[in-house]
Amino acid sequence: IFCSQYMSWTRNYGVQGTIFPAPNFNPVADAQMLAGALQGFGCDKDTLVAVLTQRSTAQRLTIAEAYQSVLGRDLIGDLREKLSDHFKDVMVGLMYPPPSYDAHELWHAMKGAGTEENCLIDILASRTNGEIFQMREAYYLQYGSNLQEDIYSETSGHFRDTLMNLVQGTREEGYTDPAMAAQDAMVLWEACQQKTGEHKTMLQMILCNKSYQQLWLVFQEFQNISGQDIVDAINECYDGYFQELLVAIVLCVRDKPAYFAYRLYSAIHDFGFHNKTVIRILIARSEIDLMTIRKRYKERYGKSLFHDIKNFASGHYEKALLAICAGDAEDY
Structure with a gap:
């Protein structure tokens, strides 16, 4: 009953995930199944996929x-010990609550060899104030380190300033002011023309702190003032990770599932299947909007996400990714 009510609620309120609570749930029976699957020298990977992705x-x-x-x-310890490669990353990743998973991804993006800037962009440009607050807490509990301090030490310039603003989690919520939108649009236009440090700061302050509803108005006013789309203007005026982060914020404001569809397509086609990005997005969005991401992917790129995963992944790793994507609404 709970499962059917939950699925009805998510559909009514526009939440389009692919993973829902399983009916007739028995955690002890599932634990025993997983224990049997993990016994011995090998393991029953089909059972792991069947249980953990459903x-x-x-x-x-x-x-x-x-x-x-x-x-x-x-x-989690047994999964890490018995599994390997990207299949292990998927199975272990599924065991984290969302704030802990974001914290895990951010930690490894900054503490490995070099910084994986696109991971920082994907997470911090797209999360709500509440999600950011929980992520910061989880980061400290898991690693004994302050997320803001780590971002500050591992990044630089206006890219760092923008990330530091986003990680505060202080974006306005639900507030709109049409008169202020026109003023903010003019500030954005001047920032794209003059590109001074002061203008860059004002640009990121608007994009990081105004509500999504207000930014919709600002982007419309920007189009009226400049005759240009805000994304095109940012791409023309700025470069590097600062530019990528600003564009990510704009795209998330406009259509978050479309942004993640774009990121998945880039990860699959532009980087020879960037496994970390694909795994991170599929797991993080599976109970939020992955079904909608699938739809945007098909609409924009002409092929299904299933098709592209099958072309680049294989074995139980492929099965796990496809199972996370499947949901209950469409065939593969």
């Missing part, structure tokens, strides 16, 4: 508790 995050966490209680073992 349970909600809350249910997976309950399974992990049952696994610890019944078997006295840590499920």
